[in-house]
Amino acid sequence: MITKVLMPKLSEAMETGKVIKWLKKEGDAIKGGDVIAEIETDKANVEIEAFGGGVLRKIVISEGGQVPVGELIGVIADAADDIGAVTSAAPPPPASAPAPAAAPLPAMESYRSVPETSAVVPMAAVSPSAAPAGGRVKASPLARKVAAQSGVDLRLIQGTGPGGRIVRRDVESAAVSPRPAAAAGASPAAPARPQFVIPPRTDAEFEDRPLSSMRAIIAKLMPLSKGPVPHFYVTSEVSMDRAWALRAELNALEGQPKVSVTDMIVKACASALLKNPGVNAQLQGQSIRIFHRAHIGLAIALDEGLITAVLRDCDAKPLGQIAVEARDVAERARGGKLRAQELSGATFSISNLGMYDVEEFSAIINPPEGAILAVGSVLEKHVVEDGQLRVGRRMKMTISCDHRVMDGAMGARFLQDVKRLLEEPLRLLV
């Protein structure tokens, strides 16, 4: 059997992909499910799995090569198969003649879909963690559905059914209790003050760096937002005294995940979005789509740009779980190991530059979303309360809204609710 390895389409915006690394050599035996290559997409580096077994007969696109989505990048076949027809029809990029048997959904051919969570993206990205080596996750059909609906990753769950099979109760308990292993992981507590060194002057007057594909896509997409999307901005200051104290108290609990200010903001926004669905909305041609789930995109800064990782169903998840998942995606984003379904589908985004001592800023909406919240640092300030001067913690946040979808008052009401949730932070725990 001949299996064509094609460049997978990993997101809506993806047009081309780059082979970063082949993890198998020509002539290597391949089992279905083996990770065979790393692909750089517009958003992230993703490992891809072989769909069919056999021998990696030919690497068509070598490392560093960039091809459009759907192009042949390699061929897996039995040792005896004649692969001439497949490879000759697909000259190195850019391909002009279509492969003879090119399927209408080319990516389907080589990449199995992530069975338990997503029908959106036909590929399998491999998490570096608990995935059983090469095997499928043993889970009941019902467990798969509940996991898909609650955004639980089956690969991170220990099954308690017969033979270690994941059954519904495992998913349900995972959905409410954070994973202890991840919780125990390194938590980026207040970082030590970084070294401050100005690099020495170089000989060259300037240098041209090629756009990374991530930077290229940012360069392409952002004008598509700021240009056509009429932004307006609403800023509010929040008293963070009680949230700060609650966070310290939560983080003193043993065996509980460490909660960051961002996690609390995510939870507050998720709740406020349910209360203000008009903000959890996007323009869809002639209609406005109102979401009843809060899938929150978290902007994560990377060396080469930034990426928005999506935390699904934040409205239905407890704060502790959001904390664990946010940390998990941030770590994996830095390692280029995000899964495709974590890159799209946000209904609202948050960008927190608080760690950079930023008092306030405004963010650019990430289309097709209707709004984004820009969060500054929690700063100690002198505040006047009841005619008394004292020191309090204050944080400024600015929402950027798509004026085609909503108006100033809506944004303001939403912001008011977020402020109230953060100022009465026990509400985040109920």
Added chain:
Amino acid sequence: MANQAFDVVVVGTGPGGYVAAIRCAQLGFSVAAVEDDRPGGVCLNWGCIPTKALLRNAEIVDIFHRAEEFGITVGEWRADYAQAIQRSRRVADRMAKGVEFLFRKNKITLVAGVASLKSKSVVEVKGKGGVEILEARRAIILATGSEPKSLPGVTIDETQVISSNGAVRSEARPASLIVIGAGAVGMEFADVYRAYGVEVTVLEALPRVLPVEDEEAGALIARLFTRRGVTVRTGVKVVKVTPGKGSVAVEIDAEGKRETLTAAQVLMAVGRAARTKGVGLEALGVAMDRGLVTVSPTMETSVKGIFAVGDMTGRQMLAHKAMAEGVVAAEAIAGRSPRPVDYGNVPSCTYCRPQVASIGLSEAAAKAVGREVSVGRFPFTANGKAVALGETEGFLKVVADKRTGEILGVHIVGPEATELIHEFAVGRTLEATLEEIIHTIHAHPTLSEASLEATLAALGQAIHI
């Protein structure tokens, strides 16, 4: 007075006890099983098996009545009730002998007599030949079962006021019968007696027959029984039962109105009570709750080393539930970690015609626990095999969770309903959803196609209706 030691002593050899005994023997234990009646318990001797034999007779009688429908002319024929009972006894005897054979095969010592616990490891058995003392080195498994309940102030004399125990033995058939209680036992006997020409009245205090079943199932059965000439009265309370000369008077309260009905016999079918007295449980401090023995998920009582299975532990008083518990107890004693019995996934079966079977939650119960449900129904009138059999009464109803497709409950009234239910029993055990059922090819023509179609209907995709 003999004194013998075994690894495990099982008290009672009904479905809970004999299965526990066999599983213990398979796991390498030496086992004694104590029985004060015949091996096999109520199920094999006086319950499940003999009544199924009688119901088969009733079915054949009905087929004779319907012979013309199949173009068959039958000359003179006669259905002899005494012979139906005799056949039923032969069937029961054969099954009970089967248990004795299984005991021999598994080298289980059958001890005849009445058992009582002297300590947490000593069982005294009073038999015909005297008293035997059995010492249990590892554990005692109690499986003493249950017996028919009566109403307060009503004595079951087994002549005029009978229980199922009397009914399966009696070769005489009354001219008229009042069945008190429209549960599975009541409806099955009503079916048998009606087929043999008895004037049958069924009384039920709750608003419908087969009250544990889905509302639609009970409603259909009431209608079909009524059509067959059975008087079905629901929502009536029995106030008094007075046996007299040649007839029994039953005073009822029907929505405040007093009435007296009479019949040659009354069958008490108001449920069963656990047999826990005289076993010595109280002295050992075995925890009880409202007459039922309290057990852990591995069937251990509050006294370590004493296990209890079957009807005496309550929940569903069903043979198959008792067998499942017997296996759990045996494996727990052997130090394995058995999966506890899933009481939410025990099939419920009534073998009247048409049969009624269900598993999981009724539609009303599913809604009551807050599930948003989608319901699919398929009538057997649209099922080719059922039409060919001439058994088109009934339906198959699937209740599923709207969001996940989880199969919350399945309710069947119709031909072989009690066999059809197992597709969904397996499905639920494996946590299959509606999709897995519809992706399973069902052979044509079969009654099982109704399972597929009702499942499709729950998704709004039924083909044949």
